[in-house]
Amino acid sequence: MLVSASTPTAEAVAALSALAHPGRLEVFRRLVAAGPEGLAAGEIARTTGSLPNTLSSNLAILTAAGLTQSRREGRSIVYSADFGAMRGLLAYLMEDCCQGRPEICADLSPTCPDAPAP
Structure with a gap:
């Protein structure tokens, strides 16, 4: 599944639900920080203090x-973050939540340079 600006709400909800858990959010943050090279599962476990089955x-x-x-x-x-999906989710949120009113989300666009304008 690739989240995009035209993604159905259910896919965006699945992505947001996955990030709503503190442990998963920490893993995702570390993968984003690691960049496209990613991190080996063992390294993620060591840096997050996660048990192998939980990780x-x-x-x-x-x-x-x-x-x-x-x-x-x-x-x-x-493992690595899917940056295209992350950008797509952010673009979807900006487009959907702003509902075609760029003045609502205009200040957020510079923080996501690859995301399309709302």
């Missing part, structure tokens, strides 16, 4: 919501 569940939920992706590198699984 696995959190990563599965974030991936199912379309916010993260994974790839195998040798014996490690490396």
Whole structure:
């Protein structure tokens, strides 16, 4: 699932629901900070203090919501934020919440340079 400005509300709700949990939000924040290179699951567990089964569940939920992706590198699984989905979710929120009234969200646009204007 790729969240975009034309995304149905249900997909946006799934992404926001995934981020509504403090542990998942922390994982997502660390993946965003890591950039496209991502982080190995073991490194995420060490830096967040997550138990392996909890981390696995959190990563599965974030991936199912379309916010993260994974790839195998040798014996490690490396996770990264899906920046296109993140930008799409932000654009959707700006477009949907502003309801075509750019003056409401105009101040937010510079913080998301790749997001389309509302």
